[in-house]
Amino acid sequence: MYKKLPVEFLFQLFALLLGFILIHGVYVTVIRPQADAFLAREHARMAEDSSYEQQQNFYVVLRDYEQEACLVLMFWALAILGYKGVNTFRQQRLLDEDLLQLPGGLPIGVEDVRELIGRLDEVPAGRRELLLPRALRSAIQRFGATRNVQDAATALGNVCESEGERMESELSTIRYIAWAIPSVGFIGTVRGIGAALSQAHQAVEGDITGVTQSLGVAFNSTFIALVISIVLMFFIHQLQLMQERLVLDTETYGDRQLIARLRIHP
Numbered sequence: 001m002y003k004k005l006p007v008e009f010l011f012q013l014f015a016l017l018l019g020f021i022l023i024h025g026v027y028v029t030v031i032r033p034q035a036d037a038f039l040a041r042e043h044a045r046m047a048e049d050s051s052y053e054q055q056q057n058f059y060v061v062l063r064d065y066e067q068e069a070c071l072v073l074m075f076w077a078l079a080i081l082g083y084k085g086v087n088t089f090r091q092q093r094l095l096d097e098d099l100l101q102l103p104g105g106l107p108i109g110v111e112d113v114r115e116l117i118g119r120l121d122e123v124p125a126g127r128r129e130l131l132l133p134r135a136l137r138s139a140i141q142r143f144g145a146t147r148n149v150q151d152a153a154t155a156l157g158n159v160c161e162s163e164g165e166r167m168e169s170e171l172s173t174i175r176y177i178a179w180a181i182p183s184v185g186f187i188g189t190v191r192g193i194g195a196a197l198s199q200a201h202q203a204v205e206g207d208i209t210g211v212t213q214s215l216g217v218a219f220n221s222t223f224i225a226l227v228i229s230i231v232l233m234f235f236i237h238q239l240q241l242m243q244e245r246l247v248l249d250t251e252t253y254g255d256r257q258l259i260a261r262l263r264i265h266p
Contacts, residue, residue, distance in 0.1 A: 011083055012076070012173070019075035027068050035063035066188030066221040070181050074228045077177040081235050084170070088242045091130050095253050099123065099136060107263040113144035131250050135159040139258055149262045156254040164247040171240065178232050185225020192218025 038057045046054060061067070101119055102108070108116070120128070120137050127133065138159045143152035192215060 008083065012080055015079035015083075016072075016076045019072045019079065023068060023072045023075060027063075031059050031062050035059040061220045062224065064188060064217050064221055066184050066191070066217075067224045069184050070221075070225050070228050073177050073181050073184070074232060077174050077232055078235065080174055080177075081239050084167075085239055085242065088239070088246055090127075091132065092242070092246050092249070094127065094130055094132050095249055098257075099133060100257060102257075102261075106261065108258065108261045109263050110144060110147055113140055116140050131160070131163050131246065132253065135163075135250055135254050136258060139254060143262055147264055149259065149264065152262060153255070153259045156259060157251060160247050160251045160254075163250075164244070167243045167247075168240075171236070174236055174239075178229060178236060181229050181232065182225045185222045188221025188225075189218040192221065 035057065038060060042054045062071075099120060100116055117137065117140060120133050120140075123133050135156050139152040139156040142155035143149065146152075195217065
């Protein structure tokens with residue numbers, strides 16, 4: 001379990017770098033050129049016709065730096081969510097396998113402990129540290145040491161509970177990103193309003209172009225940040241639901257396949 005932590009950290013670092021490269025590349029080659037071209041056409045039309053109303057454009061809504069930062073953070077968060085989701089799915093599929101390889105209804109005694117541990121040792125190394133094998137191993141070892149079924153059930157529950165807490169704590173990075181995205185949008189709001197106020201003298205003279213553009217920065221950054229935050233929170237809750245189901249299903253698997261079949265022979 002501990003050997004996987006650096007791999008996950010490197011994955012997160014690579015995902016952040018890749019997200020920045022891809023999103024920034026799209027902004028430089030597509031979004032900002034398209035937005036600048038659209039604004040230039042709109043300004044020309046407004047100069048020709050004073051009653052012309054400027055139209056909305058998707059590229060203009062996305063063009064500012066705050067929106068770019070929000071999209072980079074969204075890409076990063078989705079990559080981490082995908083990584084954890086795939087890992088959770090792998091563990092969920094393991095519940096469909098019979099790791100103990102025992103005939104149905106056959107009771108398990110203390111004399112079977114060594115054989116059961118050996119069968120768990122046959123699980124491939126890449127899957128041996130997943131939740132289900134660890135929970136079963138802990139319960140079997142506790143049963144062999146104490147000869148008490150309740151102690152085995154407690155050991156199984158403790159492993160599942162600690163795994164649930166670990167998964168919950170590892171979501172802190174994603175939750176931080178989900179909090180940071182609206183904050184970045186609010187920074188754009190403050191920047192846009194500040195720029196609009198600094199151009200108030202132009203509006204008094206009749207030129208409101210600069211003020212409207214600055215207010216557009218404020219509103220667009222907040223709009224994009226809130227939309228991204230809503231989408232991201234949906235996927236966060238879906239991942240959390242998957243992880244909670246994994247923990248509960250693992251405990252149920254252990255109770256049915258192991259704990260309910262443990263026997264202490266007189």
